[in-house]
Amino acid sequence: MSSSYFEHDADIGIIGRGLTIEQSFEAAAHAVFAIITNIEAVQPLTGIEIEFEEADPELALVIWLNQILGKSRESGMVFGHFYVHRQDDHWHGKVLGEPWREGLERGVEVKGATLTMLSVKQIGPVWESRCVVDV
Amino acid sequence: MNIQPLQALHSYLWTLPKSKNEARAEILLYGSQPLLASMDDKVLEQIANVAALPGLVGAAMTMPDAHWGYGFPIGGVAAFDAEQGGIISAGGVGFDISCGIRCLRSNLKLADAAPLLQRLADRLFATIPAGVGEEGSIHLNPQQLDQVLTGGAQWAVKQGYGNPADLEFIEENGRVSRAVPDNVSELAKKRQRGEMGTLGSGNHYLEVQVVEKIYDQPIAQTFGLQEGQLVISIHCGSRGLGHQIGTDYLMMLAKAANRLGIRLPDRELACAPIKSPEGQRYLGAMNAAINCALANRQILTHLTRETFNEIFPQAVLETLFDVSHNTCKEETHEVDGKPRGLHVHRKGATRAFGPGHPRLPQRYRDSGQPVIIGGSMGTGSYILAGTRSNPAFASCSHGAGRAMSRNQALKQWQGKTLIQELLQQGILIRTRSMRGAAEEAPGAYKDVDIVAEVTEQAGLARRVAFLRPKVCIKG
Numbered sequence A: 001m002s003s004s005y006f007e008h009d010a011d012i013g014i015i016g017r018g019l020t021i022e023q024s025f026e027a028a029a030h031a032v033f034a035i036i037t038n039i040e041a042v043q044p045l046t047g048i049e050i051e052f053e054e055a056d057p058e059l060a061l062v063i064w065l066n067q068i069l070g071k072s073r074e075s076g077m078v079f080g081h082f083y084v085h086r087q088d089d090h091w092h093g094k095v096l097g098e099p100w101r102e103g104l105e106r107g108v109e110v111k112g113a114t115l116t117m118l119s120v121k122q123i124g125p126v127w128e129s130r131c132v133v134d135v
Numbered sequence B: 001m002n003i004q005p006l007q008a009l010h011s012y013l014w015t016l017p018k019s020k021n022e023a024r025a026e027i028l029l030y031g032s033q034p035l036l037a038s039m040d041d042k043v044l045e046q047i048a049n050v051a052a053l054p055g056l057v058g059a060a061m062t063m064p065d066a067h068w069g070y071g072f073p074i075g076g077v078a079a080f081d082a083e084q085g086g087i088i089s090a091g092g093v094g095f096d097i098s099c100g101i102r103c104l105r106s107n108l109k110l111a112d113a114a115p116l117l118q119r120l121a122d123r124l125f126a127t128i129p130a131g132v133g134e135e136g137s138i139h140l141n142p143q144q145l146d147q148v149l150t151g152g153a154q155w156a157v158k159q160g161y162g163n164p165a166d167l168e169f170i171e172e173n174g175r176v177s178r179a180v181p182d183n184v185s186e187l188a189k190k191r192q193r194g195e196m197g198t199l200g201s202g203n204h205y206l207e208v209q210v211v212e213k214i215y216d217q218p219i220a221q222t223f224g225l226q227e228g229q230l231v232i233s234i235h236c237g238s239r240g241l242g243h244q245i246g247t248d249y250l251m252m253l254a255k256a257a258n259r260l261g262i263r264l265p266d267r268e269l270a271c272a273p274i275k276s277p278e279g280q281r282y283l284g285a286m287n288a289a290i291n292c293a294l295a296n297r298q299i300l301t302h303l304t305r306e307t308f309n310e311i312f313p314q315a316v317l318e319t320l321f322d323v324s325h326n327t328c329k330e331e332t333h334e335v336d337g338k339p340r341g342l343h344v345h346r347k348g349a350t351r352a353f354g355p356g357h358p359r360l361p362q363r364y365r366d367s368g369q370p371v372i373i374g375g376s377m378g379t380g381s382y383i384l385a386g387t388r389s390n391p392a393f394a395s396c397s398h399g400a401g402r403a404m405s406r407n408q409a410l411k412q413w414q415g416k417t418l419i420q421e422l423l424q425q426g427i428l429i430r431t432r433s434m435r436g437a438a439e440e441a442p443g444a445y446k447d448v449d450i451v452a453e454v455t456e457q458a459g460l461a462r463r464v465a466f467l468r469p470k471v472c473i474k475g
Helices: A021-036 A057-075 B033-037 B041-051 B110-127 B142-158 B186-192 B217-223 B239-260 B277-311 B406-412 B415-424 B434-439 B448-457
Strands: A002-006 A012-018 A046-053 A077-087 A090-099 A119-123 A126-134 B007-010 B013-015 B026-030 B056-070 B072-080 B087-089 B100-109 B205-214 B229-236 B271-273 B317-324 B326-335 B338-347 B349-351 B370-373 B381-386 B395-397 B428-430 B461-474
Touching: A002 A021, A012 A021, A021 A057, A021 A077, A021 A126, A046 A057, A046 A077, A057 A077, A057 A090, A057 A119, A057 A126, A057 B186, A057 B239, B026 B041, B033 B448, B041 B056, B041 B072, B056 B338, B056 B395, B056 B448, B072 B087, B072 B349, B087 B277, B087 B338, B100 B110, B100 B277, B100 B370, B110 B205, B110 B229, B110 B277, B110 B428, B110 B461, B142 B186, B142 B277, B186 B239, B217 B381, B217 B461, B229 B277, B229 B461, B239 B271, B239 B277, B271 B277, B277 B317, B277 B326, B317 B349, B317 B370, B338 B349, B349 B370, B370 B395, B370 B448, B381 B448, B395 B448, B406 B434, B415 B428, B415 B434, B448 B461
Parallel strands: B026 B056, B428 B461
Antiparallel strands: A002 A012, A012 A126, A046 A090, A077 A090, A119 A126, B007 B013, B013 B026, B056 B072, B072 B338, B087 B271, B100 B229, B100 B317, B205 B229, B205 B461, B326 B338, B349 B395, B370 B381, B381 B461
């Protein structure tokens, strides 16, 4: 499982890779929160569940990322650990993190995941999920 | 951008000839040859996609500061006629709905205030919640938030955040009608509860600037500007609420377009006919977000005044103007000699009504609307005036516009070093995010002087004053 970035003029393209579609989603979430803070310093103190229905895997990626971002702002927390499981069209996720505190690096706010350059596809044995996030 | 396929209509206006444009409508790109050449190819691709949307009136246009966005290019302008199947697009408005700039003029001179600027910077940084994860001190219950969404800056003034005189100098007098709080999701409302009166992060800022140069003395006098005067610019938008509305409706409109058989050349152009139930729902939610942004900038204005008065008890800060640059507004424009009611999308573009426009305050009726081109934290900003002959549905550039990606900027600059360099130039930066500072390096933006000059030469607005930053609070 790994994450990286691709170029976009104003915003940031994120890429998540894994051996399953779920792993690629988890890595994509990691890429998003690594823009927001030093993700390695985030402690998994509190867990929040995320559930949604979506048949289209590409739209599911956008919903997944946006739900996490929404929960982050709603709860005043920052997340560093991401787990997601898919059963047919039902997606069930859990994210772990902690409230913002002194000492956590303040990066850049991510407003939302967009449909730009959106793709979820298998390349050989690896699933790759990507889109542009608005910052 | 590869400008080979483009044809120059004059030095600052270009078009994609019909033979190379399969889209339905004309495409116009405002800008000089070097500015256009510096843009990403995606700008042309994206505006060509916009030109293919149903119900578009006139041309799909880009402003001189255009760059690659999502769906619409940033700096994109397009007007649609609801009576002819015209659409409304969340991608054509942007995630930060009604992001814009409030400019305040002060009665202070830099020469007098200079010894206290460092203290002012520290106090503003302590008072204005800025940056990712920062909350404001105002926490609203659901009923109060709904009042914000229908009341805008008028609500904020009623709560004691500012003066009734401010309202005259805000677009729509600080409040748009037809806002429907019920069309805003619970998640969007929850995201906003701690975010009223916050600046956000990214390219948002609060700057104390000095009027360094006047280009048009009579209009500057009307605007109340003179060389050496301190002014304050506040750049932010509708915060978490607007972001979540963008997210919610992007998905909803994408599905609506599919259901209604609208062929989308790019999924990010997700849209629905203005008259459809989905289009009407988005309009109601978007108008609520506009009111949220106007209230937010009003509260920040109040916090700024309080801070200034701590340090400069004699300070008077008056609202020069407040103008948004991520909206879709219902306006009347003359098309082929006849007035038509249109829904004008301006994404990363500013409204710029010219002299005589009935929706301008009396003070600016003869000069045209103050137009603000925000710069980056190390360069400067411009105040311009709207022109009577603006050919772009009264629209204008909104900023310098990025010239380099955030990733590239991060490789080229370090936040701490950059802040030191700007200090050497007499610019005090206050931020919690070194990453944010590096990404927002002035060198990552187009030359704002050129953007403003070309904006004037293209006939979109005329330059009135140049503002040099002295203090910048970054999110």
